[in-house]
Amino acid sequence: MQTMLLELGQPVRSLRGIGSSREQLLAESGILTVADLLLYLPYKYLDRSREAGIAELLEGQEVTAIGWVRSAATLPGKRRRFVLVLEDDSGELECIWFAGHQYLRQAFSEGDFLAVAGKVSRFGKRRQMVHPEVEVLNEQGEDTRLHTGRIIPLYSINARMREEKLSSRGIRRLIHDALEAVTTEIVDPLPGEIASARGVVSLLEAVRNIHFPDSMAQVHAARKRLSFEELFHIQLYLGSRLKDARKPGARTFDAPGSLSRRLIEALPFALTEAQSRVLREIWEDLKHPAAMHRLLQGDVGSGKTLVALLSILPVVEGGAQAALMAPTEILAEQHLRTLIDLVKPLGVRAELLTGRLDAVSRRTILAGLQDGEIQILVGTHALLQEDVIFAELGLAVVDEQHRFGVEQRAVLREKGVFPHLMVMTATPIPRTLALTLYGDLDVTVLDELPSGRLPVVTGWRLDKDRIKALEFLKDEVEKGRQAYIVYPAINESFWTELKSATQAFEALRMGPLDGLTLGLLHGQLTPEDKEQVMGAFRAGQIDVLICTTVVEVGVDIPNATVMMVEHAERFGLSQLHQLRGRVGRGQHESYCILLANPEGDLTPEARSRLDTMARSTDGFEIAEMDLQIRGAGHIFGTRQAGVPEFVFADLRQDEDLVVSAREDADSLLASDPRLEKHPPLAGRVRTLAEHWMDISDVG
Secondary structure, three states: OHHHHOOOOOEHHHOOOOOHHHHHHHHOOOOOEHHHHHOOOOOEEEEOOOEOOHHHOOOOOEEEEEEEEEEEEEEOOOOOEEEEEEEOOOOEEEEEEOOOHHHHHHHOOOOOEEEEEEEEEEEOOEEEEEOOEEEEOOOOOOOOOOOOOOEEEEOOOOHHHHHOOOOHHHHHHHHHHHHHHHHHHOOOOOOHHHHHHHOOOOHHHHHHHHHOOOOHHHHHHHHHHHHHHHHHHHHHHHHHHHHHHOOEOOOOOOOOHHHHHHHHHHOOOOOOHHHHHHHHHHHHHHOOOEOOEEEEEEOOOOOHHHHHHHHHHHHHHOOOEEEEEOOOHHHHHHHHHHHHHHHHHHOOOEEEEOOOOOHHHHHHHHHHHHOOOOOEEEEOHHHHOOOOOOOOEEEEEEOOHHHOOHHHHHHHHOOOOOOEEEEEEOOOOOHHHHHHHOOOOEEEEEOOOOOOOOOOEEEEEEHHHHHHHHHHHHHHHHOOOEEEEEOOOOOOOOOOOOOOHHHHHHHHHHOOOOOOOEEEEOOOOOHHHHHHHHHHHHOOOOOEEEEOHHHOOOOOOOOEEEEEEOOHHHOOHHHHHHHHOOOOOOOOOOEEEEEEOOHHHOOHHHHHHHHHHHHOOOHHHHHHHHHHHHOHHHOOOOOOOOOOOOOOOOOOOOHHHHHHHHHHHHHHHHHOOOOOOOHHHHHHHHHHHHHOOOHHHHO
C-alpha cells in the first residue's frame, strides 16, 4: 500500500546497485519504486541471533558461529562439493556447499575471518552446516552483519529472480541500502496524539524493524503500526466518502406515513423487533436533508424486502419515486410479484424493467416513469441506461449490492437530485469486513428471523450415501413437497471431475428420480427459458429443480423443503448458507443435504466448513467462520475486485485495530473534515481515491 510511503515514489533505479536489467527484473514483481521495495515484506524470519563457540554447537540448532578459515577446497566425488573448515579456539566446523564451487573457491581464502549461520548437523564426530549463510567480518570489531548473528528476514524469490541470480540475500541487501538512503525522507503522517494513544511506534521504526529487527517483539510492534496505519488510511478515505455522500440537499419525507401504516395493519403477521428497530432508523434518515446512505444486511429470510417496501412507501406518499435494482431477472421478477401483491391495494403502481422487454412495452414503461405515473420501478442493470429518466427519484434501493460496482450505484443515484440510498445484502458480513468494505455506509443489521420460522435441518454426507439421500428427497416429493439439487458446473467442459448439472439431469431423470418431473436451470439458458423453468417450478409443475448456483439468491418457493448440494466441499460457507436459505420458507420442516467427495479427498478446511454448516444456522456466525477459514477475498467469491488485498492488516485477527482506526478516523474528520490541518494524510486519501483498488466495487 504505497500511500504509506507516498514521498518515496522515485524509481528503484535511483538506488545504488540497481541498473537497468535489475530494474526490469524487479518491475516484473511489481517493484517499481523505492516504496515498493521497502514494502516487499519478508515471508518469515530465521532467528540466528544466538552465537556460540564451535565446541558448544548442538545438533539441530539454528545458530551463528564465528571463526577463521583453516582450509577451503572443492572435493571430488559423485557429488562434488566445496568444503570450508572454520575454526575458533574451541574447535572446528565443516561448511559444505553442493553448488557454486567456482564462485566459492574464489570468495574465501585461508585466514579469512567469517561468520556462518545455519542449522547444525553431525557427520560422525564432525560438526557441519550445509549451505550456511556466510559473511566476511571486520577483525576490528565493527559489526555490520545483515545475514548472520541476528534475526534474518527471508524474502520470496520467483523463478525469474532465481534465473538472474537475485536471491533472498540479494533482496535483503537492496532493502538495507534503500533504508540507508531514504531514512530522512520517511515522513510520519500519523498525528502524534493518535500514535501515542494507540501505543504504536513511529513509521520509520516500523519500516526498519519489519526488515531488520533485533527481536520478534520488534517485528510484532512494527506489524501493529503498519497494520493500524493501513486501516486508518482506508477509514479516512471511506469516512470522507460518507461525508460527501451525506451532504445536505436531499428531499425530506414524513415517515412512516399513512401508506406504511396501512400496509403494516394489513399484514397477516407482526413485524419482528429487528424490523421495527431498523425501520425506525431508516424513517429517521428520510426526515433529514442529508441523504441516507445505508447498508441493510440481514440473514436469509429475515424480511429485508418488506423493510425495503416500508422504506419506499413514505417516498411515494411524498410525491417522489423509488427504484429497486436487483442483479438478476429472476430476483427482479420475484421482487415485483411481492411488491404488487402488497401495494396494489394501496393504489401504488409498480412496474418491471429488464433487458428482455419488447420495444413497445419498454416505451410504455419509460413514458410512465418520466411523467411520474410509475411510482416504483423494479429492474436489473437495465435501470442504468441513459433513456431511463425518472420524474423525481427520491430513493434508490440496490439489492444483493455486492453484485454491483460503485460506478453502477453512482449511475443510479445520478438519476435523481441527492436521492436517498439503501443497499441490501443477504450475505451476512463479519464486523471487521463491514467496517472496512462499507465504511462509507451506515450499517444496519436485521438479526432476527420471523417467529414460527423453522430452522433447516442440515447434515453432510459422503458421496457413497447419495442413493439414500435421493430416496429421502423422493419421499419428500411424494408428500407433495419440492426439492433442489445444486451442482457447481454446467457441463463437462467446465469441471471434468465434477458431476455437471446437464449430465445429472439426464442420469437422475432416467434413474433414481424416475417418475418425478425434473427441471433444469443454469446461467447459460436464455432469460425466457429461465423464466419458463422458474414459472413451472413456482406453479408446482416441476418436482425437482436440477440447477447451478443461479438459485443462490432471490428464489422463493415456500413448498420446496429439500436442498441437496453436490460437491459441497467446493463451495464457500456463505454460498452454502445462501443455498440453504432457498428452503425453510414455508410451514413445513425443511432439510439441507450436503454431499461431499470420498472422505480421503476432503481437506481439513473443507471438513471444517461442512461441520460448521451442520452445526449452525446463524448466518453471522457462519460469515465469521468463513472469514477465519478463507479470508476476506472469498466472502463474496474470488472475482470480488473490491475486497482489498491488504499488505499488513489481517481482518481475521485485527478486529481491535479496525475498530480503533475507525474511531480515530471519525474523530479526526469531525474536527478537520477536509484534512486541511493534516496535509500528509490528505495526500494519502487522495492517492487512495485515485489509485487504490476501489473498495466500493464490492457494491
